[in-house]
Amino acid sequence: MTFALLIEALGIAPNASQHGYTIDSMLEMLHWFMLILFVGWGSFFAYTLWRFHHKKSPKANYVGATSHLPTKLEGGVLVLEVILLMAFAAPIWASRVASWPSGPDVIHVRAVGEQFLWNFQYSGADGKFGRLDIHLISPSNSLGIDRTDPDAFDDVVTRGEMHVPIDHPIVVDVMSKDVIHDFCIPNMRVAQDAIPGSSIPTWFVPVKAGTYEIVCAQLCGNGHSSMKATLVVESESAYRKWFDQMAKLSGAKVIDGQPVTP
Amino acid sequence: MDDLPPSAEVSAAPTHVPPAQGHGEGHGDGHGGHDDHGHEHHELGFIRTYLFSTDHKTIGIQYLIAGLILLFFGFCLMLLMRWQLAFPGQALTWANAHNHIMYQVKEVCYHLGLCRMPTTPLPVPPDPNDPPLLQIIFGDAQMPGGIMTPDFYNTLGAMHGTIMVFFGIVPVAFAAFGNFVMPLQIGTVDMAFPRLNLGSIVLFAISAILMLGSFFVPGGAAKSGWTSYTPLASISDQPQMVVPYVLSIFHVIPLWLTFMPSGAAPGNGLHLPGLQVAADGLHLFRLHVASWHAGHSFQWPMWLTGQSVWIIAMAFNITSSLLSSVNFITTIVQLRAKGLNWMRLPFFVWTQFMTAFLLLLAFPPLEAAALMQLMDRLAGSSLFSPTGLVVNGTPLINGGGGSPLLWQHLFWFLGHPEVYVLILPGLGIIAEVVANNARKPLWGYNQMVYGLFALGFLSMVVWAHHMYLTGMGTAISAYFQLVTIIISVPTILILSSLIISLWGGSIRFTSPMLWATAFLPLFGIGGLTGIPLAFNAPDTFLHDSYYIIAHFHYVIAPGTIFALFAGVHYWYPKATGRMMSEFWNKVHFWPTMILMNCVFFPMFLQGMAGMHRRMYDGGATYEILNQNVLHWNVFISEAAWLMGLAQIPFIINFCFSWKYGRKVSDNPWEATTLEWSAPSPPPHGNFLKPIVVYRGPYEYSVPGDSTDYTPQDQPPSHGPIPISGPFPAEERAIGIPHLH
């Protein structure tokens, strides 16, 4: 746990991911920084207005302030900002985009945005996504999965709902079929633009079970406001059960979360 | 307030020779452009004087009035959106509005203990036989029965942004004040290219008419956000390929192509391929005409829809700004009065100089991008669309191979300098007002000027911090974060210089100073809340949330717009010879200031909770995330509507003072800069005598002087000029004869 007094007072959305605490502590520090600067600045300003009101100070002083303190303060602000960048922002970002979770317990999901819905393609136990072909897209195959592809037979597709097991690293490849969307889970401190034509990964480790909302955070047309998806973080057994159910619905060959050779 | 200088009524400027004729009288319509001061001048008709004048003051006032009207119009678009956000899906009819007003009044009474808690009013369904006003204005495709469609909501959002930024603030802050004040402050007769100046405002008028007219084209105006991100923008509003049209432009009856030897028809010397192309285009045109005739009514050419009109209007707007900035820079470089060397320029002129450079260099990439998006929409190209798009379940047939991110790069390459285009003139106005009302020189004038240059340069290299979520590597994002925090240094420098300038002063709270006093802390909030957004990791959480909305509105609304109000009050006596009412200013100022915070501060809370922007239902879909902050929507909307009402005193004050305001001398604020040495309103040609500058811009309370201000053009009374602040003591007039 971290110290998050100020941002909690501002009503920040509760964090439910592992890396989210680093972002929260940085937000907390920045808000204290802003608050101190504003209060310091503001009280100097208010005092000046009162002290040098023309009734109290009928004759202005041509020279004015002679102190070099402002220059030093400004230098201090810059140094603090650079420290914040070097010690916090850059390492956090590096951990987000340069070090990817790996291992058998990683869940690979593709989040494919379309107007106005999120599709989720689970790679299944083989950890590989099947081929997508836009010519195969139909009402029953919204992503155009090529089921003849050996990587595709255990792929599971769901629409609008994403389940993940708790404490597992989740790698999400964010894609789009039409326009730019943004795959944003405020509670997981994750946001990634879905740029058509490219697949951009992002990751998180959910540490609190519960139901969260996935927001489309980039204007994508007239249904933008209703492009909500649900993220359910649950125990591993509940996740397995849900996965099998979804596999049945989407025609994948999976039993108890494990692929069955066709 | 009794803060007006006691000598405001007398002609204060000691160097100013009072004109023989009574200026400032009988100019009820108030355009300073033309006067009966006795230079050689020929009578111009009404049109040349007021509509198509080349006088910089008339053009400035035209920009001001057009810009203020468009600002208010853009604000009204937001007021419509706020209805939808507060009461999603309810018809915007008088019956509903009345119910909500009565409910609020009763609720206040309940809190005062006067009545029981009222019940929430039920929405009144629209009456099909009695269409509400908004349906009549915007048509039943956009406001059926007074209920806003999602597309129309997006339209309002896009147009609010576009109109406020490109048609409201830039015309007022840059074009209006720059045109009116800047040539006066550098002591010259007019802009360097007066006819080009007229061209700029004509182009601006065309662009504004197109932009406003686009509300009424079939399908409504642009609806993809003011950023017009592709591919959403390039597929919205049914783009249509008009290649035959485009070709018939390339080959307008290309007789010279007709006899070209054609590879397509070997052995046939008299093949007429060029005619065939032209005929294709003409045929399409004829089909259009025929369809108009068949329907006996004008049919809109369906390729000219909202987004396309947006692009075309923006192209005109950009061209107008480019011509203006060429004009401004040339004027500042070439036409400074004798003795007005660079470090004697008022800070406002410096900000205009830097703004003009930003517009000059940052706008063309957007023009190029607009051209490319127009190609995507009208010629069917796919510069901004990648291969393999599937829209509504059908693969989109196009060449593919484009890049959606290219648009964002080109857009934000303008977009970030644009932020400084919006704020720099505001800072310049505040600097003038602060120095004048603190009665002392600006603290750290030199550093402020250097800071301005740093700001101008850095603003061109930070654009991608608007694109942190597009998937950036560590190195690139570290670079953009670093320059973004470095850019905060000159900003803090200028802002803290302004605050420190007050130290040791003798502060008068005149109307402009009131706005400047509110500007400084509120702009500070806007600036400070930019810090979390500058860093990539916290931005992941805050990006595109209401936090951002609050941040940039704090910069622009209580920031720039308050500065604009300060400027209007400060230079009004120069433009009209009359003062705006201080009482009505206070009636305007206090509600606006308080309500502005009521509108924008709760948005920080909403953003923190994870509420995202551009939601048609105000975020009601996300009931878990927004459960604690959704109720603010109603509060914010009501504050915004009240703020709309709070602008009425300003409108009244502005219009009535023009004719009935208190008449004042040429230098009512007892200011030092050159514009106050001209008569009010200044005649054609501005000054009654050649201007020679002897000192820096803010020589207030100079020790040993009889008055607490020493105008720039007042000749030194005895001996050498006293060493004054950062300015060289010796009279280093540049030695150029001023041509009159």
Place this chain on the structure above:
Amino acid sequence: MEIPYTFTARPDTGLYNGKLGIWLFLASEVMLFGALFTSYLFMRLGADPGTWPTHIQSIPLGFTNTCILLFSSITMVYAWVALKERKFNQFRVWLVITILCGFVFLYIKGTEYYSKYIHYGVLIKAEDFDKYSGEFKKADVMVNEIPTQGVFEIRGHWENKTDKNATYYSIIPDKNFHPIGYQPPPGETAPSGDEEQTFKIDKADVERFGNLLPNYGTYYAIYFTVTGLHAMHIIGGCVVMLYFLILGSKLYRRNPEQFANRIEVTGIFWHFVDLVWITVFPILYLT
């Protein structure tokens, strides 16, 4: 009232207003074309393999246009020099030559546009391409493979455009590009030369078909955008020069120095338009 320094230079800057103005305007033009060239780079670097055509433009025509513009820049300078020497008739001759150069440039540009209009690209589905590949190879037809889209592309002239009921496209395809002195690799026959051969391609086998206009591919889009904008600059320059040619003598009689300055400013613009073409030519024609 007179604006200072409209035709005399300000001593400390050494410039008259118009000259500073045009340089500033050109600075913005540099950013305009710079953005387009950057976009070109972006497109080219991001293009799928096989989708970025090379050797599609006629280098002789482009080279001729380059020479014409360079020559017109020289004549523009002569026009200005003639004015400086107060030889008005000589000035007119040079200016007419410059304007004519502009028109010739536009004519050649128009023929190039037209040749794109009558030139077609055929994207044949990879699974059906085997039917044609042997014949294409024999005839030395230029074939581009676009693996990411699963198609093969040929380009050529469409012969049966008027036959609306045809089930096939009748195409005279473009041949491979061979540099001068090309020798076929051992074991292959030499290219069949310039003779034209018509191929019939079933409409069912074709994924996409269209003339080489902006909607065909990003290369064509950026080509038409850049050269179209450049052509508009040429037209603008010609209009300004025509204005000075026809109505110029009035100002010349009143203030020859100011008139010479205006011609100088026009010339600076014209040189810039020339410079843009010198950048366009290598990036769109030679590479």
